[in-house]
Amino acid sequence: MRAYFGRRYTLSASHRLHADALSEAANRAVFGKCNNPHGHGHNYVVEVIVGGPVDPATGMVCDLVELDACVRKEILDRFDHTNLNMHPLFADLVPTTENFNIVVHRLLKAAFTKAELTAVRVEETANNSFEYPVPGFPSPGSPHSHAKGSAA
Amino acid sequence: MILLTRKAEFSASHYYWNEAWSEDENVRKFGKCANRNGHGHNYTLEVTVSGEIDPTTGFVVDLKQLKDVMEHEVVSVYDHRHLNLEVPEFKSSIPTTENIAIAVWKRLDGKIPGASLHRVRVYELHDLFADYYGEP
Numbered sequence: 001m002r003a004y005f006g007r008r009y010t011l012s013a014s015h016r017l018h019a020d021a022l023s024e025a026a027n028r029a030v031f032g033k034c035n036n037p038h039g040h041g042h043n044y045v046v047e048v049i050v051g052g053p054v055d056p057a058t059g060m061v062c063d064l065v066e067l068d069a070c071v072r073k074e075i076l077d078r079f080d081h082t083n084l085n086m087h088p089l090f091a092d093l094v095p096t097t098e099n100f101n102i103v104v105h106r107l108l109k110a111a112f113t114k115a116e117l118t119a120v121r122v123e124e125t126a127n128n129s130f131e132y133p134v135p136g137f138p139s140p141g142s143p144h145s146h147a148k149g150s151a152a
Numbered sequence: 153m154i155l156l157t158r159k160a161e162f163s164a165s166h167y168y169w170n171e172a173w174s175e176d177e178n179v180r181k182f183g184k185c186a187n188r189n190g191h192g193h194n195y196t197l198e199v200t201v202s203g204e205i206d207p208t209t210g211f212v213v214d215l216k217q218l219k220d221v222m223e224h225e226v227v228s229v230y231d232h233r234h235l236n237l238e239v240p241e242f243k244s245s246i247p248t249t250e251n252i253a254i255a256v257w258k259r260l261d262g263k264i265p266g267a268s269l270h271r272v273r274v275y276e277l278h279d280l281f282a283d284y285y286g287e288p
Binding site for chain 2: 005006007049054058
């Protein structure tokens with residue numbers, strides 16, 4: 001039977017929202033306080049959901065230790081206690097949490113092969129959270145479209 | 153259609169052990185979870201149902217009925233129990249979070265008046281959970 005396993009990780013990083021294509025005034029208008037030249041930081045929560053058949057021998061979708069190790073190597077070691085703007089992956093990308101979410105998904109999709117990466121959610125604060133990919137609207141009595149997964 | 157989620161909590165003990173494996177294999181695979189004396193968690197159960205809103209009541213489901221079904225079918229059976237030793241479905245399957253989510257689904261499916269079961273989520277810890285959507 002197919003089930004999903006979810007795990008939450010935390011990392012702290014700074015960022016500044018600034019688009020080179022916009023004027024200084026437009027940046028301030030669009031990004032407000034987030035455009036502060038010296039940046040600011042968040043304690044991000046990265047929630048990773050993977051899916052797959054439950055192994056009858058272990059009762060598990062995947063080995064938690066392997067998922068933890070992969071997320072540590074690909075995400076936490078790379079981004080924790082760093083400035084996202086300085087990272088090459090954000091050289092041409094505003095490090096909004098939307099873009100961060102998509103980057104995290106792309107890195108894990110490529111690196112974690114023991115189960116299907118179903119979704120990544122990132123909480124920037126307790127009030128702001130993001131999820132990628134977007135699950136389709138579920139139909140009555142049918143499995144959540146998480147099952148299909150989808151990666152862009 | 154709309155989704156509605158209700159939470160419940162239960163506290164239970166368990167251990168992970170595959171009888172087909174040697175002790176060494178079990179310890180290697182399951183680590184501390186293979187301690188035969190067991191250990192416990194405060195589990196949080198989230199049951200999400202889907203349905204149409206009844207125009208008369210404005211409800212998708214009667215929350216009292218949902219609460220009672222969850223209490224009767226799951227919480228009263230799992231709470232303050234040793235899952236491996238006292239809950240029948242875990243005689244033949246290891247009470248991992250994934251298998252608990254599946255077992256809860258089987259206990260609830262078809263028993264919620266007026267709504268369909270959409271998702272069962274079981275938190276073993278605040279940062280570790282499993283979801284089951286009834287998929288084969």
